[in-house]
Amino acid sequence: MQGNYKALWLSDDMFDECLEVIDQRQLPFIYDTKYLTTTEEVVSAIKNMTVRGAGVIGSVAAFGIYIAAIEVEGDYEALREKAALIRASRPTAVNLMWAVDKMMGLLKDSDNLIEDARAFAIELNDKEAKESQEIAKHGCDIIEEILKKKNKTKINILTHCNAGWLAVIDEGTALAPIYEAKRRGIDVHVWVDETRPRNQGASLTAWELAKSEIEHTVITDNMGGLLMQKGEVDMVIVGADRVSANGDVANKIxxxxxxxxxxxxxxxxxxxxxASTFDFEIRDGIKEIPIEERSPDEVQFINGVDEEGVLRRVRITPENSPALNYGFDITPAKFVTRLITNRGVCEADFDKIREKFKKSDA
Structure with a gap:
């Protein structure tokens, strides 16, 4: 892998090596990439959701430290100031803070800050990509178990938001078992929640699945319950932006x-x-995980192509109607059947999580 992943990769601009990322704001209508060459550009890309998904945010943050190290010409104290800006760019996804803290800890005693920052960022991201592969295997084993238990040859999976390779390198989390199922020859169909207000499901998950030729159907966010009542959902798989020590899950609203x-x-x-999605400092996710409140514009406006194929932004609410836009919610651990992790399947329980993921090596 060595710095080249599906959603982001190291690239040369006219001067120094920089980070190139897919601009996810324009998908599925336009495929474009952006060059991130400064700390400010890294922070902006995270804030304005050029890049999104907990894992990819962490990946960009790690390479952002490398970019910042180039900017400050290897001065660690100056790098700390840049790192603080990156760390504060978004509040909910713990992978962001984890990646920055991990990088700064590794670089603390470095004699060659720029070179080491590059090497550590690649090492960190290669590890994340391999963890995605392990999630794929463990999750697909569950898919096979459900098919066997139900004596079925085709499985219907519902997912919410986007947790594929656009969100977590290099195959994602929630979608990783689905990609593995395709490789194993399993007949899989995915119900794709649109995921208002930014429509990451309809725009990004559907785009990913279509590119991989995986059967899927986009549904409204409120249809999932009915499909479950009708017996048309065999399992739900979602990703997460943060999971507390007791197994509470912060994910897309x-x-x-x-x-x-x-x-x-x-x-x-x-x-x-x-592993990087666990936050062992938080023992009660409902009370302690910060929930990002985003611009009401995301509720009031929507992007799409018109009948002439022109990409437009249109208002869908009355001009004088206010909107509230919390980006995430918390699912209590008691509603989580299991956590599918790179170290295997785990109960959403404080003791079970600690047993599998000790704070010192998570």
């Missing part, structure tokens, strides 16, 4: 409602995450 519907209809609800 609307995840909690899917978990409630799944619980009521006895549909297994799985959360797929790498």
């Amino acid at each position: 609307g995840t909690y409602l899917k978990a409630l519907a799944a619980y009521d209809n006895e549909v297994p609800f799985y959360v797929a995450i790498p």
